[in-house]
Amino acid sequence: MDLRTIVTVEPVVFLYLMSGLLNSFAVQQLVLVKVCEELHFEKEVCSSFSHNSQESLVIQSKASYVMLLYVAVLTFLSIPMSILLGAWSDQGGRKLGEQAILILFLTLPPQHFSPELYGVYNAMKMFLGGAVLVGLFPLLLRCIREITLAKLGALLRVVSFILLAFSTNTWMAFLSAVMNSFSGFPGPVLRSMASSVVEQNEQGAMYSCMASIDTICIIIGSSAFYALYPETLSTLPGFSFIVMAGFQVILLILVQWLSEIPTSHHPLIDAENRNTTEE
Incomplete structure (x- = not known):
């Protein structure tokens, strides 16, 4: 058996996602440290600002605005290439990841995540997400309808965001990551339906259009949450995750609506058939 027929773009995708994960974590941590130094806090505070409540609020508030500008510029510049590459390639799948305010939230009290612990958390989250999507998802498709799996993934992501928003210790944050590992189900199902x-x-x-929409959503979503996070930092730091859960509820409603449309009477298919008949 030729190995090239089994392994195609997977190593490239793996290396791309891994480098993106490492870069995202490093940039966010660098921004926090630089903002701390710019505000002229002592070196002890900048090395462990998660244990200094008042200083951490000031640092995170400014760092979120810096990350807002960084993500907006970086994502905006990727729009032309998203459109071009999507139109040129029918076989290259694309998935845009987004960490947004996660590292800022988890370094706050009462979680007090250190850079090392956050690295473990993020690595476990990414590994479980990939393992569930690649290993468990195909097996579940044999006995469960794909649209049902999409609804399950959206529902578990809602619960994951709510749990993370009100988490008060480390195990709750890690449990939310475990539940979030099923959140990759809706993506492949919706792409398959499209x-x-x-x-x-x-x-x-079609894939080019979807990639462009993803990019635009990232610009709007990242900008909104980086702007929202400092405004609720002193009252309810996890409020942004509650809003994210609300958007997942909207997704769940849309998936439910799609599941109730008979396959043989899909609106797009019916329209195409009518055009063909008229011609």
Whole structure:
């Protein structure tokens, strides 16, 4: 058996995601340290600001605005390439990850995550997400409808965000990461449904459109949450995750609506059939 027929783009995707994860963590940590130094706090505070409540609030408030500008510029510059590469390639899947305010939230009291602990947390979260999507998802498809799995993934992500928003210790944060590992289910299902209602020669344009929408959502979402986070930092730091859970509820409603549409009477398919008949 030729190994090249089994392993294609997986190593490249793995290295890309791994480098993105490491870069995201390093940049966020660097911004926190630089902001701390710019505010002229003592070296002891900057090395362990998560244990200094008042100083941490000031540091995180300014760091969130810095990250807002960083993510907005970085993501905006990726839009042209998203459109071009999506149109050129019908086989390259794309997934945009987003850490946003997670590291800021977990370094606050009462979690007091250190950089090392956050690295372990993020690595476990990414590993479980990939393992569940690659290993468990295909097995579940044999006995459970894909649309049901999409609803399950959206529901568990709602619970994960709520648990994270009100977490008061380390184990609650890690439990939310375990529940979040099923959140990758809706993506493949929705892409599969989208690809089933377009012609083969339109697959690239469809994926290009979806990638562009993803990019725009990241710009808007990152900007909104980086701006919202410092405003609720002193009252309810986890409020942003409650808002994220609300958006997942909207996704769950949309998936439920799609599941109630008969496959043989899909609106897009019916419209295409009518056009073909008229011609």
